[in-house]
Amino acid sequence: MSTQDLQTGHQARFSMDSTASSTTRTRTNSIRVPNLPPNQHGTSPLAKAGVKGDGLMIFITCFVSLGVFLFGYDQGVMSGIITGPYFKAYFHNPTAYEIGTMVAILEIGALITSLACGTLADMWGRKRVLLIGALTFSLGGLIQAFTTGFKSMVFGRIIAGFGVGALSMIVPIYQSEISPAENRGKLACIEFTLNVFGYTSSLWIDYACSFISGDGSWRFPLAVQVIIGLILAFGSIVIPESPRWLLDHDRDDEGMRVLADLHGGGDPREPRARLEYREIKENVHFTRSQGDRSYSTMMRVYWYRTMIACSSQMFAQLNGINVISYYAPMVFESAGWIGRDAILMAGINGIIYILATIPTWFLIDVLGRRKILMFGSIVTGTALAACGYFLYIDTAITPKAVVACVIIFNAAFGSGWGPIPWLYPPEIMPLAFRAKGTSLSTATNWIFNYIVGEMTPILQEKIKWRLYPMHAFFCLCSLIFVYFAYPETMGVPLEEMEALFGDEPGPIPQKDDEMDEENQPLNEGRRSNDDEDHSPARPSRRSISSHPRFMSEEELAARQAAIKVARLERKNQTWGFLGRGSSSSSNSRRTIASWFGGNSQRQESAHESTPYQPLNREEQ
Structure with missing residues (x-):
């Protein structure tokens, strides 16, 4: 697939996502990072x-x-x-x-x-x-x-x-x-x-x-x-x-x-x-x-x-x-x-x-x-x-x-x-x-x-x-x-917590091929049909260090293999008592979340999902 095809597909998906999302959502490429001189002194002593x-x-x-x-x-x-x-x-x-x-x-x-x-x-x-x-x-x-x-x-x-x-x-x-x-x-x-x-x-x-x-x-x-x-x-x-x-x-x-x-x-x-x-x-x-910030x-x-x-x-x-x-x-x-x-x-x-x-x-x-x-x-x-x-x-x-x-x-x-x-x-x-x-x-x-x-x-x-x-x-x-x-918060960025609790989707882009401020793809990857079939609508990126820009070829391959293993485990999961939760505890957590106003279905989906990772570069 050519770079032009990738960018054309990205633009089409960007348009669809923008239409489907709330009008108040801000896309990543609308945020401009201040261009500060690299030799400027820091802000603290x-x-x-x-x-x-x-x-x-x-x-x-x-x-x-x-x-x-x-x-x-x-x-x-x-x-x-x-x-x-x-x-x-x-x-x-x-x-x-x-x-x-x-x-x-x-x-x-x-x-x-x-x-x-x-x-x-x-x-x-x-x-x-x-x-x-x-x-x-x-x-x-x-x-x-x-x-x-x-x-x-x-x-x-x-x-x-x-x-x-x-x-x-x-x-x-x-x-x-x-x-x-x-x-x-x-x-x-x-x-x-x-x-x-x-x-x-x-x-x-x-x-x-x-x-x-x-x-x-x-x-x-x-x-x-x-x-x-x-x-x-x-x-x-x-x-x-x-x-x-x-x-x-x-x-x-x-x-x-x-x-x-x-x-x-x-x-x-x-x-x-x-x-x-x-x-x-x-x-x-x-x-x-979101408006008011009161207690x-x-x-x-x-x-x-x-x-x-x-x-x-x-x-x-x-x-x-x-x-x-x-x-x-x-x-x-x-x-x-x-x-x-x-x-x-x-x-x-x-x-x-x-x-x-x-x-x-x-x-x-x-x-x-x-x-x-x-x-x-x-x-x-x-x-x-x-x-x-x-x-x-x-x-x-x-x-x-x-x-x-x-x-x-x-x-x-x-x-x-x-x-x-x-x-x-x-x-x-x-x-x-x-x-x-x-x-x-x-x-x-x-x-x-x-x-x-x-x-x-x-x-x-x-x-x-x-x-x-x-x-x-x-x-x-x-x-x-x-x-x-209690959900597991290990490794989840602070700006990604709404994916655990099933709140209204926040503005953080979930696709690692999102455009940066210079309109260049952060990663020229694509999602396979297998990814589309099994990934939840709103997965959370576990940390910025998991972004492909900061991963080696070996890490990308290893993470892709881990995703496949995790999917197989989820099909026949028998969670231990000290694990993320058995099927009964997961159902109970959904119920408790609904009592306290959480979107239980999306919460559980995000909680149990494996964060999206792109295919390795040989497959692109």
């Missing part, structure tokens, strides 16, 4: 200093992870000091209610700002909210470190909560918007490891300070928060703004420059950076054509996505992590480890907790989100049930058995229900509602965080060992919910 490409991505990931480090540090620091003798003496042996209030009141502040920042992040940008959150957290830490009593401690915790709420909402959004689809899960898991590292660091600082005589044993750990918060505030000045936010606010030159720095080594002519620019900008035009519109149009985002955060708390994180020394004390030994055991547990998060870096973009979540539900539920049992029998083996159960629980939680609920919401929400959807899911986290934090010391006194089987039951509920309701 880091890029101007020569930090670009993978180096820039890693630096940003590690630096913004200080935000979740602070969150983790704050979770752990209170658990260590509330068992200390000087802390108890200063606050006159606080009751379970007072301890619960001092620990959990932070969640009230976090709830308020996590909701407010959904709008502020769209207005002010991701960087500015990050800066404000870091400074606010530092102020709250300063008030706590120099507290004069119960009331000022509670006030400091609320102020710190304002900062934590902003950081916990904005950091996942920012990370998801700068990350390539094929590595988005890994980078989010690295973030969570920093969160656990912050938690563990606070425990060891608490343990070291327990040897200090006087109030410095608990004031110094609280003061450390201030230093880390100020470092994060400085870092938020030097990192670039989110390219998606820039393009959404028509700051196209800046957005293209950031994309070039992240994905093109600083060269704005690099094909991958230009393709990503066009896909993001088309999505911006498409979402604007009510989000809840009405994207209710199914919102339900998944909020339920993931809800189960992350109900699965029992803060019973351990906030009150680990108290848990160990109830098992027989007293005083400083309880803090030591919590610190050892924290190290194992960190190590358990690392394998997920390499598995989350291979196994996917669903498998890891379901495995985590099974193991955490079993560990909590066993912990309750050993506390119930209260024998000589109980102290060591409880430590083992807590370690297993934290390892399983850290590999699944820890990072993924922070990754899922910004992944699945469209650009127009990403900040609002993430803010609502984060607020859900803080609501249940507060409930668990406030009730745990009371329930430990009232129902004792029964507290742990209660949370094991919630683990079982989360397993069932993920199995029947």
